Amino acid sequence: MFTVSCRKFTGSEPFADPGLQPPWRGGKQFRSICPSPQWGTPCRAKLGVHSFQLGTELIRIYMTSVKAGSMRTLEEVYNAIKSKFLEFDFDGVKRLVREALGGGASPNDVIEHSLRPAMEEAGRRFEKGEFFLAELVVAGDLFKEVMDEILVPEIQKRGGSASVLGTVVIGTVRGDLHDIGKSIVATMLRAAGFNVIDLGVDVPPEKFVEAAVQYKADIVGMSALLTTTMLEMKNVIDALKQAGIRDKVKVIVGGAAVTEEYAKSIGADAYGEDAVKAVKICKELLGIKT
Numbered sequence: 001m002f003t004v005s006c007r008k009f010t011g012s013e014p015f016a017d018p019g020l021q022p023p024w025r026g027g028k029q030f031r032s033i034c035p036s037p038q039w040g041t042p043c044r045a046k047l048g049v050h051s052f053q054l055g056t057e058l059i060r061i062y063m064t065s066v067k068a069g070s071m072r073t074l075e076e077v078y079n080a081i082k083s084k085f086l087e088f089d090f091d092g093v094k095r096l097v098r099e100a101l102g103g104g105a106s107p108n109d110v111i112e113h114s115l116r117p118a119m120e121e122a123g124r125r126f127e128k129g130e131f132f133l134a135e136l137v138v139a140g141d142l143f144k145e146v147m148d149e150i151l152v153p154e155i156q157k158r159g160g161s162a163s164v165l166g167t168v169v170i171g172t173v174r175g176d177l178h179d180i181g182k183s184i185v186a187t188m189l190r191a192a193g194f195n196v197i198d199l200g201v202d203v204p205p206e207k208f209v210e211a212a213v214q215y216k217a218d219i220v221g222m223s224a225l226l227t228t229t230m231l232e233m234k235n236v237i238d239a240l241k242q243a244g245i246r247d248k249v250k251v252i253v254g255g256a257a258v259t260e261e262y263a264k265s266i267g268a269d270a271y272g273e274d275a276v277k278a279v280k281i282c283k284e285l286l287g288i289k290t
C-alpha cells in the first residue's frame with residue numbers, strides 16, 4: 001500500500017508530466033478506493049496521472065510521491081527543486097514546481113523556500129569559484145522561465161483584485177542588470193491590485209523622476225543587488241528632491257545588497273526584504289488596511 005498525494009484537476013488545467021504515463025484505465029476502481037478525491041487522501045492507486053469521467057466532469061488525478069506509508073512533504077519537494085535547480089535540470093524543476101503548487105504551496109512559498117535559496121546557493125558557488133558567470137546566466141534563465149511559464153500566470157490567477165490601490169514606479173537602479181527579484185516584486189504588487197510601471201534595469205535617476213511625474217506615482221520602488229549600484233538609490237532620492245516631488249511619493253528599496261539600516265541612512269521610507277513584505281509595506285505606506 002502506498003500513501004499517495006492526490007489532487008483533483010479539471011480537464012482544462014494544463015498539466016503534463018512526460019515522466020508519468022497513466023497506467024490507469026477507467027475510473028471505477030479509483031472511485032471505489034477514493035470516492036471524493038482530496039489532497040493527501042491515502043489510497044492504493046498507482047502513481048501517475050489518471051483521468052476519468054465523473055458525471056459530466058473530466059477528472060484528472062495526479063498521484064505523486066513515494067515511499068510506502070509516507071507522503072512526500074513540501075519540504076522534500078522544495079529540497080528536490082533546489083537540487084534540480086543547481087543541476088540546471090529545467091524540466092525537472094518545472095515538474096517539481098507544479099508538484100509543490102499541486103501540494104498546496106503558494107507561488108511565493110515556492111519562490112522563497114526553493115527558487116530563491118537555490119539562486120543564493122548559485123551565488124555562493126560563484127563566489128567560491130565553483131560556478132562560472134555562464135552558470136549564473138543559466139541560473140537566471142531558469143529562474144525566469146519558471147516564473148514566466150508557471151508562477152506569474154499562477155500569481156495572476158490567484159490575485160484578481162479589481163480596484164487599483166495605487167501606482168508604483170519600479171526599476172533596478174543604474175549600472176545594475178539584475179531583474180529577477182524586481183520583476184517578482186512587480187508581479188506581486190500587480191496581483192495585489194497596484195498599477196505597476198516597471199522601468200526595467202539600469203534605470204538612471206532622471207528616468208525614475210520622469211516616470212513618477214508622468215504616471216503620478218504614489219510609490220517609487222528601487223532594486224539593487226550590487227554593493228556598488230545601491231549607492232545609486234541615494235541619487236534617485238536626491239533627484240526626486242530636486243524635482244520637488246519627494247514629499248509626494250513614498251520610496252521603498254530592496255534587493256540583496258540593501259539593508260534596513262542602509263534604507264534609513266539614505267532617507268527611504270521603507271525597506272522590503274522580499275516580495276510579500278514589499279506588498280504589505282506598500283499598502284501600509286498608502287494607509288491601506290489589510
Ligand code: B12
Binds near residue numbers: 179
Ligand atoms: C542571477 C545573478 C546574476 C545574473 C542576473 C540575471 C538577471 N536577469 O537578473 C547575471 C549572470 C546577469 C549576473 C551578473 C552579475 N552579477 Co550577479 N548574481 C546573481 C545571483 C546569483 C542571484 C540574484 C537573484 O536573481 N536572486 C533571486 C531573487 C528572487 O532574489 P533578489 O534579487 O534578492 O530579490 C528578492 C528580494 O531581494 C526583494 N527585492 C528585490 N528587489 C526589490 C525591490 C524592492 C522595491 C523591494 C521592496 C524588494 C526587492 O524581493 C525579491 C523577491 O523576494 C546573485 C547572488 C545572490 N545571492 O543574490 C548574484 C550577485 C548579486 N551578482 C554578483 C556579481 C558580482 C555580478 C557581476 C558583477 C558578475 C561579473 N563579474 O560580471 C554581474 C553584474 C552585472 C550587472 N551590471 O548588474 C554578486 C554581487 C556582489 C556584491 N555584493 O556586489 C552576487 C551577490 C554574487 C556573488 N555572491 O558574488 N548576476
